[in-house]
Amino acid sequence: MIAYILRRIAQSVLVMLVVALVSFSLFRFVGDPVATMMGQEASQADRVALRERLGLNDPVVVQFAVFIGRAATGDFGISYRLQQPVMELILSRLPATLELALISGVLAFVLGVSLGVYTALNRRGWLSAAIMSTSLIGVSLPTFLIGVLLIWVFAVELQWLPSFGRGEVVTIGFWRTGLLTESGRASLVLPSITLGLYQMTLIMRLVRAEMLEVLRTDYIKFARARGLPNRAVHFGHALKNTMVPVITITGLQLGSIIAFAIITETVFQWPGVGALFINSVQFVDIPVMAAYLMLIALIFVVINLVVDLLYYAVDPRLRVDRANARH
């Protein structure tokens, strides 16, 4: 068990190092940092001095080590475009993205599981057929079109909900939350549906398939033979066993939600890190791009690691297999 955990952690560190290398190459080789930081009028002596001060004359390996050391303490330099420390920029925008991602994740999970269970239990009903065919469109519809469609219906035609921004925010420490005000919550509705819809259809289809599989097994038949009520069979026996793969997939999808937030944030002008990243791509703001890349990679690696370890803890068969393999 400990060897397995150590091996997984070593793998994660390796992935992070590779991403750091990409990120470092961005800094070092895309454009000339000295030219970007100094104006047109800077003298040659100033350029040489800055080059020395930034450590650009050191061997590349030393520069990489220094870069990693700085990145580990959250120092990614100053944004070329906004002239502010990159970490400060990202931290100020992170709460908006995390709130959006969290709400969409919960929405996708709750709705996905309940619709999946419903369509599995009422396989022949007309409502199930309707849900299944709608989900096919949901999979093919690009995220940004879903957002535009929702804005058109609920913000322009019906005028029920706001279509951009976060509404009023309340500051608690460094965390600016929109969850505590009426307008903040209203602003969350459309973006979180947009972001969560694709993941919801994914979870729903998975739950339905797993549930149908489990309902055919012998232990379910036996539970019915014992005369247990439908409720206990469906939720106590069947659903419990379908949840293991579902939780894994949901966990892995959490990373995708944060990445897809780039699109949703652009559609709804949501002031999060995704919108910041798109702007930095447009203006070739390398420090912000590099920092965002490292942040997303870190989130992905941590989620993958946690899900793997959880899987190991939840499913006893994995442990038995490993123990047997050793003998």
Added chain:
Amino acid sequence: MNRLARAWDSDLAYSFRHSPVAVVAAAVSLTIILAAVLSPWIAPHNPFNPATLVLMDGFTPPMEPNAFTGNVYLLGTDNQGRDILSTILYGARLSLFVGFSAVLFSMVLGITLGLIAGWRGGWVDSLLMRIADVQLSFPSILIALLIFGIARGVIPPAYRETMAVWVLIVAIGLSEWVQFARVVRGAAMVEKSKEYVQAARVIGVHPARIVATHILPNVMGPVLVIATIGLALAIIAEATLSFLGVGVPPTQPSLGTLIRIGQGFLFSGEWWIILFPSIALLALALSVNLLGDWLRDALNPRLK
């Protein structure tokens, strides 16, 4: 029996004729592709020739005569008086060009790397597959965005506009090669150890020839399926990037750019500027996707 009759009689053609979804999807995608390719000849106007634009025609609703000029446009016009139908045809042409080129690029790259990994094995294989694993754990849109950003940094500002389409093709292509590489690698590893391949090696056939005549034909089915679904994904990726404003320049709009432009007029009530490009994009992506689904099932021997 000639070639055509034999093709008509094949399993694949039979399965196609008996799947209404596949027939409709093929008809829709072929119509859009044909209309897009022929757009310079069939489009009612040339929307990118400023000389023929009538600014007074701006914001004409679909099928209604313009208040000033009395001109009627089937799908209306945008703010500059460009005919929406024509911009969609030209836009679809660009979207399809980027989509096809990106899939072709990722196919060539994926097949080559997959063959090298499967045929050579050893450290080359483990290196390539580790890269594939790492890339696969990130969403492809993120990879494409990143490559696009790097390319913008490397290319001097003066060339950014003209290079944008090619950068887009490379970015989308590089984000999708893994699927091809994995399938080809698996097939190459299986075929490599079969006796007929061993025999060919023993009699001294050049490895390149073995790969071309024995291994490639075995993977063409799955590769075709991945390419079809990949085309739908590439079209959506291009539209998404262009919608985000990091795709093709606005002077040369694709379907995604048109939707981006149309979003600005949603609040002032000009719904047709965004609705029709969206429908075109959805019809294209959905029909190609359904065609890919059908092809996957039809080529799967276990479902027969």
